[in-house]
Ligand SMILES: [Fe+2]
């Protein structure tokens with residue numbers, strides 16, 4: 001099964017990058033499924049129903065999220081209803097929506113997806129390692145060998161250890177949240193594809209998609225100021241994987257990195273973020 005997983009899609013620029021680059025990638029890579037982390041699709045923080053619909057219309061099949069998922073309240077009921085979106089699984093009971101799902105493709109093939117938050121330098125949530133190891137043993141997943149994990153975490157040590165913990169139990173462990181693509185795409189000894197961070201879709205000449213000037217000022221003055229999505233050339237970052245559907249093991253993982261200076265997000269296009 002050929003899968004593309006896109007790193008955090010940030011604001012209008014990120015959505016534009018997906019719209020511009022995805023059709024050709026789908027054709028060139030003969031993709032069976034496209035997944036994306038959508039925690040930043042609405043103005044750089046959170047998701048709204050409208051921006052989610054835009055992502056699905058652009059060809060994304062399934063959306064994971066992260067710590068910013070709760071920003072817009074309208075998403076709470078959408079998380080309950082829409083089986084194409086998940087939030088981190090290790091939030092305490094009572095959080096809206098679900099943290100894992102099985103996606104059925106148009107031809108009936110299935111893949112399982114799990115989303116989790118790291119706990120190093122992040123919220124003190126229940127243990128993501130226990131959550132993931134229990135998930136991998138769920139009886140309903142016994143006949144779903146293709147399993148993709150989005151580990152939304154800050155620390156590289158935590159992400160790499162998650163790869164090791166799940167090696168041979170899932171098809172891929174992919175990091176999100178830090179928005180900077182790492183160069184360590186690899187297949188672990190027991191067949192799990194691994195990448196510490198997928199990177200992001202949006203304006204790369206920025207601080208994680210946000211305007212440098214505001215971020216620098218916050219560092220210099222330590223005063224609060226609202227972030228604003230950056231403007232400029234847009235990029236798309238993610239990883240392509242080919243998974244053996246009978247064993248669930250990865251045959252290949254490679255980073256995807258598209259950049260086009262001609263597709264600039266200008267001030268005019270940014271309206272509505
Ligand atoms: Fe993010």
Ligand SMILES: [Fe+2]
Pocket residue numbers: 039066067068152176177
């Ligand atoms: Fe995040």
